[in-house]
Amino acid sequence: MSDPELSGVDLARVALRAAKEQARQRGEQVREKREARRHGLRSGARADGRDPVPLGAALNRLITERGWEAPAAVGGVMGRWPQIVGPDIAAHCVPEQFAEAEAVLTVRCDSTAWATQLRLLARQLVARLNHELGHGTVRVIRVLGPSVPQRRYGRLRAPGSQGPRDTWG
Numbered sequence: 001m002s003d004p005e006l007s008g009v010d011l012a013r014v015a016l017r018a019a020k021e022q023a024r025q026r027g028e029q030v031r032e033k034r035e036a037r038r039h040g041l042r043s044g045a046r047a048d049g050r051d052p053v054p055l056g057a058a059l060n061r062l063i064t065e066r067g068w069e070a071p072a073a074v075g076g077v078m079g080r081w082p083q084i085v086g087p088d089i090a091a092h093c094v095p096e097q098f099a100e101a102e103a104v105l106t107v108r109c110d111s112t113a114w115a116t117q118l119r120l121l122a123r124q125l126v127a128r129l130n131h132e133l134g135h136g137t138v139r140v141i142r143v144l145g146p147s148v149p150q151r152r153y154g155r156l157r158a159p160g161s162q163g164p165r166d167t168w169g
Contacts, residue, residue, distance in 0.1 A: 071100055077132060084132060085125060093118050096144070103139040105129070108147070115145040 053061075063072050078098075082090035092114040097106040109115040118125070122141045129138045 071098070077129060084128060089114075089118065089121075093143075098138075103137060104142050105138050105140070106142045106144060108144045110146055112145045115143050118143045 063069060077084060078095045081095055085093070092111065093107050093109045095105060096108050098104070099106075107118060109118055118141070122143065125141055126138055129141075130136065
């Protein structure tokens with residue numbers, strides 16, 4: 001930094017320039033701290049939004065902020081289905097889908113007899129589910145029977161036949 005050609009006045013100017021640069025840098029640091037305080041970006045002993053949060057609390061806050069309470073509750077019910085409806089019904093009927101806008105829970109049964117039984121118990125199940133989830137979360141339970149096998153087409157089929165369903169006629 002020091003040149004042998006600089007005289008006393010020139011050295012004073014260089015020192016003044018260096019002092020001004022240091023003061024400017026310190027001023028920027030002070031201004032950044034003020035801005036950080038003004039906008040809440042500070043770190044210290046008090047709690048702020050940047051502090052670590054337990055995972056469960058973070059998920060609950062996210063669910064509340066996004067308005068996912070009902071879908072999350074219904075998802076929990078689908079996971080706890082055997083405890084809510086009992087092991088007998090849970091062994092034969094499985095929840096498939098929940099339409100939040102219509103408040104309809106779709107349940108598929110493994111036989112038509114269990115589908116009929118579940119249709120008869122639908123009111124009690126709606127009451128039990130609403131007790132678990134909150135009033136009005138589920139209004140209707142739509143019961144589906146077992147899924148039918150796909151129609152197979154092959155050499156031994158008549159053109160246009162519908163398999164076992166075409167005996168009416």
